[in-house]
Amino acid sequence: MSVIAVVSQKGGSGKTTLALHLAASAVQANQPACVIDTDPQATAAAWGDWRGDFLPVVVTSPPARLARTITNAAREVDVVVIDTPPHAEAAMREAIKAADIVLIPSRPRAFDLHALEAVAELIEFSRKSAYVVLNAVPSGATRQVAEASAIAKGLGLQTCPVTFGERADFHRSSAKGEVASEIDANGKAALEAKALWKWVSKKLA
Ligand SMILES: Nc1ncnc2c1ncn2[C@@H]1O[C@H](COP(=O)(O)OP(=O)(O)OP(=O)(O)O)[C@@H](O)[C@H]1O
Numbered sequence: 001m002s003v004i005a006v007v008s009q010k011g012g013s014g015k016t017t018l019a020l021h022l023a024a025s026a027v028q029a030n031q032p033a034c035v036i037d038t039d040p041q042a043t044a045a046a047w048g049d050w051r052g053d054f055l056p057v058v059v060t061s062p063p064a065r066l067a068r069t070i071t072n073a074a075r076e077v078d079v080v081v082i083d084t085p086p087h088a089e090a091a092m093r094e095a096i097k098a099a100d101i102v103l104i105p106s107r108p109r110a111f112d113l114h115a116l117e118a119v120a121e122l123i124e125f126s127r128k129s130a131y132v133v134l135n136a137v138p139s140g141a142t143r144q145v146a147e148a149s150a151i152a153k154g155l156g157l158q159t160c161p162v163t164f165g166e167r168a169d170f171h172r173s174s175a176k177g178e179v180a181s182e183i184d185a186n187g188k189a190a191l192e193a194k195a196l197w198k199w200v201s202k203k204l205a
């Protein structure tokens with residue numbers, strides 16, 4: 001079983017969007033997956049409620065119970081994606097500890113990138129394999145992506161080659177218990193989510 005932690009200090013960076021789309025893409029690729037929501041805001045869990053019986057299942061867990069929740073999930077799924085709260089170092093630490101790979105969504109803007117510093121320290125200490133995933137990238141912002149990757153590199157973090165654009169399909173789908181591919185299977189958002197899962201699954205292999 002593989003454990004993917006999605007962490008970032010910054011609120012609204014795209015942790016939940018990334019976690020839900022990754023788990024759904026895994027399921028679509030015939031890899032049973034679930035999301036463990038460790039955020040007291042329970043946004044991912046609410047998405048799971050709206051979604052009803054469709055996979056992936058979302059379960060909630062306080063960070064202190066995470067290891068036990070993962071053990072239980074391992075009986076049912078091959079892939080666990082952990083969604084974490086913002087501004088919560090203890091929760092982030094627990095998720096990183098449990099993870100095989102850590103993804104750090106960040107919008108490619110100066111303030112957001114600045115917030116990577118705290119995560120970078122935790123990652124360095126943990127020695128886990130970790131990648132910044134640039135999210136909500138405006139169209140045509142290749143220079144912004146290159147600059148953001150350079151800032152991440154300066155902090156000792158690698159950047160995932162797959163990025164998520166700023167796309168209505170991500171926002172609109174999440175808000176009704178769906179993922180982008182369920183709104184438009186061939187849309188750019190759906191293709192990005194699929195590409196991210198493909199890239200992550202290769203890293204986990
Ligand atoms: N790539 C994107 N394109 C369009 N909207 C996006 C994108 N990524 C995230 N959003 C929207 O931005 C908002 C914040 O995203 P999300 O909830 O995933 O962030 P988060 O890091 O989980 O936030 P929090 O720190 O509060 O848990 C949501 O309304 C989401 O739909």
Ligand SMILES: [Mg+2]
Nearest residue numbers: 015016039043
């Ligand atoms: Mg969230």
